[in-house]
Amino acid sequence: MKILLINKYLYPRGGDAVSTINTGKLLAKKGHNVFFWGLKHPSNPFYPYSDYFVDNIDYNEAMSIKQKISASFKIFYSVEAKRKIEKLINIVKPDIVHLNNFAHQISPSILYIFKKYGIPTVMTMHDYKLVCTSSAMFADGKPCERCKNYRYYWCLLKKCKKNSYFKSLVSTLELYLHHDILHLYELIDLYISPSIFLKEKIREMGFKGEVVYLPNFVNLEEFVPEFKFNNEICYFGRLSYKKGIDALIKAVKGINIVLKIIGTGPLIESLQLKVKNEEINNVRFLGYKMENELKNEVKKMMAVVVPSMWYENNPRTVLEAFALGKPVIGSRIGGIPELIKEGKTGYLFTPGDVKDLRSKILKFYEDEDKILEMGKNARKFVEEEFNSEIHYEKLMEIYSRVVRK
Numbered sequence: 001m002k003i004l005l006i007n008k009y010l011y012p013r014g015g016d017a018v019s020t021i022n023t024g025k026l027l028a029k030k031g032h033n034v035f036f037w038g039l040k041h042p043s044n045p046f047y048p049y050s051d052y053f054v055d056n057i058d059y060n061e062a063m064s065i066k067q068k069i070s071a072s073f074k075i076f077y078s079v080e081a082k083r084k085i086e087k088l089i090n091i092v093k094p095d096i097v098h099l100n101n102f103a104h105q106i107s108p109s110i111l112y113i114f115k116k117y118g119i120p121t122v123m124t125m126h127d128y129k130l131v132c133t134s135s136a137m138f139a140d141g142k143p144c145e146r147c148k149n150y151r152y153y154w155c156l157l158k159k160c161k162k163n164s165y166f167k168s169l170v171s172t173l174e175l176y177l178h179h180d181i182l183h184l185y186e187l188i189d190l191y192i193s194p195s196i197f198l199k200e201k202i203r204e205m206g207f208k209g210e211v212v213y214l215p216n217f218v219n220l221e222e223f224v225p226e227f228k229f230n231n232e233i234c235y236f237g238r239l240s241y242k243k244g245i246d247a248l249i250k251a252v253k254g255i256n257i258v259l260k261i262i263g264t265g266p267l268i269e270s271l272q273l274k275v276k277n278e279e280i281n282n283v284r285f286l287g288y289k290m291e292n293e294l295k296n297e298v299k300k301m302m303a304v305v306v307p308s309m310w311y312e313n314n315p316r317t318v319l320e321a322f323a324l325g326k327p328v329i330g331s332r333i334g335g336i337p338e339l340i341k342e343g344k345t346g347y348l349f350t351p352g353d354v355k356d357l358r359s360k361i362l363k364f365y366e367d368e369d370k371i372l373e374m375g376k377n378a379r380k381f382v383e384e385e386f387n388s389e390i391h392y393e394k395l396m397e398i399y400s401r402v403v404r405k
Contacts, residue, residue, distance in 0.1 A: 001032045003098060004098070006102055007038050010041070037053065097114050103135075121189050122192055122402055124192040130191075133175055134155060143311055144160075152171075192213075194213075194314035196213055197311065197338065229302045231302065233259055233305055234259065235305050236297075244309040246267075247353075257361060272285055326375055327345055327371065336348070
């Protein structure tokens, strides 16, 4: 089978990119002809047909009014993306297209091309973009469902997009145009949700497309577990407010456990300043770590903490920690409780509740035998439920169903 995988970013930047790349590797290993398509970027590895990739636009860069207007029109409808994908389709002639994250820089204008050539399409949802203008369903420091049943105007009223009226207006118009006027997302044959929570939540929010459940997977051969540990816990991932890292730092203040924070993001400077000003001596900022460096750090930990404040989908952080033999302390929110089995593979706590989080962290400090037991349980859980063979079989069932349809 010839499969075209589409994602904006095609280097390890975020869970959507990692999942897309790993899916491609798995399919290629099973003998399929796999092609990738997305944005041009200097961090991309070599990809055949990269000349047909779309020019990248960084919407966080400073732009003139003219540049902003031009970039905004590409969010609504990208002629460049549509033209280039049609050229690529005529060359590789895929049997199926598997879409991932393609909003903004690529836009759903490409969906017309797949329908024109009668190519079946599936889309894995990595966030809430189909029902939320800001993708995260998060505003005012907590989960937000104001856009339920197509009330996207709340994005503009609350300045949900980067606290900017202009960006929020563009995002509001984007969803009204794509959903209510052009009905572009109806051109996708089937949607894949990595978590049961996301599948049910977007239905509550008013989404009417057909959705099937298929969680992320882990290439187990790339994760060698380590059941020994130091008197340390860690967080790894992006440092943004919705990730709840501020509460985590408060929770470890004054206790005899070292917290290592791995990653970078918009909160890095304010978090470092907080630790310095409050003289929190048991917090270490390690910055960004490449894949093997990251795994080596995680292997030293008693546990990994995922203190998210938003509706996490099917966080790879949890699965990768489990694969390395580490239990996880996670927020009781979104898809996280689907992964963490209380007292068996980790502990759950109320999002943002510093006292509750601290009590769960101290449980690890008090019982080393329990840490070892939960780490082994976590690894076994991933081996049995989230391995590549199970994922491949279910993915091929989905592909076959859509192709037959």
